[in-house]
Amino acid sequence: MKKARHLVLLCALLVLVWLAPAFAARVGEPAPGFSAVDSNGKTQRLSDYKGKFVVLEWHNQGCPYTKKHYASGNMQRLQKEWTAKGVVWLSVISSAPGTQGFVTPTQENEYIKMMNAAPTAVILDPGGTLGHLYAAKTTPHMFIIDPSGTLIYNGAIDDHATSDQGDIASSRNYVSTALQEATSGKPVTEPATRPYGCSVKYKD
Amino acid sequence: MFRFPSRLVLHVFLATCVLADIALSQSSPQHAHVELIARQNSIVPGSSIALGVHFMLEPGWHIYWINSGDSGQPPSLKWQLPPGFTTGEIQWPRPERMQSNALLADYGYHDDVLLIVPVSAPQSIASNAGPSTVRFIVEAKWLICREVCLPDHAQLQMALPVASKAPGENPLAAKLFARTEALLPKPMPRSWKVSVRSRKDDFALTIAAGKRIAQAQFFPLDPEQIDNPAPQKLQTSPTGMTLVLKKSDLLVKPIAVLRGVLVLTDGEAYRIEAPVRQSLQ
Numbered sequence: 472m473k474k475a476r477h478l479v480l481l482c483a484l485l486v487l488v489w490l491a492p493a494f495a496a497r498v499g500e501p502a503p504g505f506s507a508v509d510s511n512g513k514t515q516r517l518s519d520y521k522g523k524f525v526v527l528e529w530h531n532q533g534c535p536y537t538k539k540h541y542a543s544g545n546m547q548r549l550q551k552e553w554t555a556k557g558v559v560w561l562s563v564i565s566s567a568p569g570t571q572g573f574v575t576p577t578q579e580n581e582y583i584k585m586m587n588a589a590p591t592a593v594i595l596d597p598g599g600t601l602g603h604l605y606a607a608k609t610t611p612h613m614f615i616i617d618p619s620g621t622l623i624y625n626g627a628i629d630d631h632a633t634s635d636q637g638d639i640a641s642s643r644n645y646v647s648t649a650l651q652e653a654t655s656g657k658p659v660t661e662p663a664t665r666p667y668g669c670s671v672k673y674k675d
Numbered sequence: 676m677f678r679f680p681s682r683l684v685l686h687v688f689l690a691t692c693v694l695a696d697i698a699l700s701q702s703s704p705q706h707a708h709v710e711l712i713a714r715q716n717s718i719v720p721g722s723s724i725a726l727g728v729h730f731m732l733e734p735g736w737h738i739y740w741i742n743s744g745d746s747g748q749p750p751s752l753k754w755q756l757p758p759g760f761t762t763g764e765i766q767w768p769r770p771e772r773m774q775s776n777a778l779l780a781d782y783g784y785h786d787d788v789l790l791i792v793p794v795s796a797p798q799s800i801a802s803n804a805g806p807s808t809v810r811f812i813v814e815a816k817w818l819i820c821r822e823v824c825l826p827d828h829a830q831l832q833m834a835l836p837v838a839s840k841a842p843g844e845n846p847l848a849a850k851l852f853a854r855t856e857a858l859l860p861k862p863m864p865r866s867w868k869v870s871v872r873s874r875k876d877d878f879a880l881t882i883a884a885g886k887r888i889a890q891a892q893f894f895p896l897d898p899e900q901i902d903n904p905a906p907q908k909l910q911t912s913p914t915g916m917t918l919v920l921k922k923s924d925l926l927v928k929p930i931a932v933l934r935g936v937l938v939l940t941d942g943e944a945y946r947i948e949a950p951v952r953q954s955l956q
Contacts, residue, residue, distance in 0.1 A: 494705045602778075608778060
């Protein structure tokens with residue numbers, strides 16, 4: 472009896488592992504659901520935000536490309552602008568323990584305060600589960616999910632794939648553009664771009 | 676008695692100038708040594724020479740190809756040339772694939788890489804660095820990574836004498852240039868036929884080469900077309916091969932042309948540019 476249960480569990484696990492690569496995040500398809508813990512110990516479920524736009528921002532505070540958008544205040548500006556309009560903004564940290572960008576909940580909360588960042592929450596994903604679910608490749612790597620749960624944007628934050636803060640002023644911000652279009656009921660003209668930055672520091 | 680202090684002051688002043696000049700012309704990048712070199716030891720008006728930015732990287736560190744893959748950034752070069760000189764594009768040696776896990780693959784270089792840039796001289800050369808000498812300056816920017824990435828930059832310069840007849844080669848540099856040239860992708864042999872079929876989830880790149888191709892690796896020139904980390908499945912045939920390349924999740928529109936570099940087992944690299952046919956399969 473017990474053995475059978477173990478076998479069932481093992482099979483379920485194997486099926487999950489086998490399915491995992493199929494869960495890539497494709498624009499126009501349902502965004503993969505998740506349940507993950509944030510830096511305040513609260514569980515964040517994608518399903519809790521049905522009816523709202525959700526932004527996912529892959530983050531690593533030590534990465535020069537992430538620094539570009541935080542030291543300049545560009546990311547915080549976007550977070551404030553869009554959360555004020557009812558958009559849910561989830562930063563995600565998939566750095567494994569011992570790698571660049573890994574933080575404890577306390578360290579992350581201190582960072583948020585210090586940088587004056589304004590995400591709805593920061594998900595800590597040291598095991599990389601959420602990162603693999605979305606196939607997040609870089610920091611930053613941005614995703615937008617519409618109120619019906621469909622992925623409507625997957626890609627870079629803007630069109631200047633550099634770590635120079637000086638490039639921000641002349642950049643076209645893809646996330647801003649996509650949110651403007653989507654929140655006014657228009658289709659997103661550029662729904663998939665090449666994300667740029669540091670590789671996400673996964674454990675494997 | 677009075678002359679001694681003034682001479683000392685002069686010496687100190689001159690020493691400071693020399694040190695300042697060294698500080699200006701030498702850069703100390705992190706985890707790499709970077710230099711600007713020329714294949715030739717002089718330049719003739721109206722001729723072309725090859726300059727190269729030479730990266731010597733510390734073990735484990737890498738820089739990137741023109742398409743860096745899933746992360747990273749290719750080096751960039753901004754030239755300050757003497758009047759009338761022009762440069763061509765960077766000649767990128769074939770890259771290596773660097774795969775850190777199942778989700779991410781990058782394209783770049785370890786150890787030692789030379790980025791060759793052809794330079795053409797005008798019919799009449801105006802010296803800009805002393806009599807019959809021209810100076811080339813390049814502002815190089817690059818990203819160097821191991822577990823972490825560091826953006827870095829350096830201003831590199833070198834001077835060449837102007838000569839009236841065909842220049843000789845700098846033997847040490849010539850060796851490095853020749854070794855690098857062997858790594859540059861060549862045009863595809865004329866006898867080869869290449870075709871690409873776009874299927875639901877992948878591209879099938881077929882090459883009819885008139886001989887068996889047992890192993891090959893494709894490096895896409897354009898991002899967002901191929902899923903970089905996905906294994907490339909090769910079906911060999913007596914006349915060539917078909918390479919199955921998984922499409923990128925970011926590919927939302929059909930593409931007309933697949934461009935890239937094909938590297939065979941013997942290290943030969945070929946430039947591939949093939950129109951893409953849509954397939955119902």
